[in-house]
Amino acid sequence: xxxxxxxxxGWLCLCLAAVGLVVRTPSRFTLLQRNYWLLLVEPWKLATAxxxxxxxxxxxxxxxxxxxDYVDAFFMSALTYATAPWCVAVLYxxxxxxxxxQALYVALCCxxxxxxxxxxxxxxxxxxxxxxxxxxxxxxxxxxxxxxGLLWNLEWQADRGTQFAFxxxxxxxxxxxxxxxxxxxxxxxxxxxxxxMGQFLANP
Numbered sequence: 001x002x003x004x005x006x007x008x009x010g011w012l013c014l015c016l017a018a019v020g021l022v023v024r025t026p027s028r029f030t031l032l033q034r035n036y037w038l039l040l041v042e043p044w045k046l047a048t049a050x051x052x053x054x055x056x057x058x059x060x061x062x063x064x065x066x067x068x069d070y071v072d073a074f075f076m077s078a079l080t081y082a083t084a085p086w087c088v089a090v091l092y093x094x095x096x097x098x099x100x101x102q103a104l105y106v107a108l109c110c111x112x113x114x115x116x117x118x119x120x121x122x123x124x125x126x127x128x129x130x131x132x133x134x135x136x137x138x139x140x141x142x143x144x145x146x147x148x149g150l151l152w153n154l155e156w157q158a159d160r161g162t163q164f165a166f167x168x169x170x171x172x173x174x175x176x177x178x179x180x181x182x183x184x185x186x187x188x189x190x191x192x193x194x195x196x197m198g199q200f201l202a203n204p
């Protein structure tokens with residue numbers, strides 16, 4: 001077996017263990033709570049997710065990267081939308097001692113599966129070899145994943161102003177108030193991501 005075979009076997013075991021933890025004690029994981037998904041279906045979040053997904057899919061053929069196609073652009077975007085807000089929230093809330101270490105473990109597995117391992121496996125199945133770009137992809141995709149998790153956690157509260165929803169002890173609770181004031185943080189995040197993605201098109 002090659003090093004990449006061992007690496008793949010290792011992350012598959014890590015992911016299976018994470019699935020086992022969730023199946024064994026689902027109540028521990030806010031990812032499965034209805035309120036978390038209500039946070040995700042706010043109109044502006046759905047709209048930005050759809051635009052981002054479409055953008056990644058349209059860009060795929062023009063980046064000069066043969067490992068980037070419509071399929072991985074779609075499923076990595078979809079997985080990011082579903083899990084990034086939760087994973088970023090868990091990292092913060094473990095630091096604040098509001099989440100368990102089990103949640104942290106599962107969140108890290110979700111993060112790396114979305115940003116790297118799902119892509120690696122897809123290319124291996126599609127092309128018959130482990131992608132040589134896996135190391136650069138894990139860095140770039142993790143940055144995008146972090147930005148997505150922060151963006152889709154933005155909310156505005158009359159008593160606290162613009163904040164990240166996970167900073168509230170009651171998270172995940174659907175934000176009852178909406179305000180354009182979040183654009184002052186949302187737009188810089190979106191522009192930063194757009195600039196990064198623009199580099200792929202400018203230097204294919």
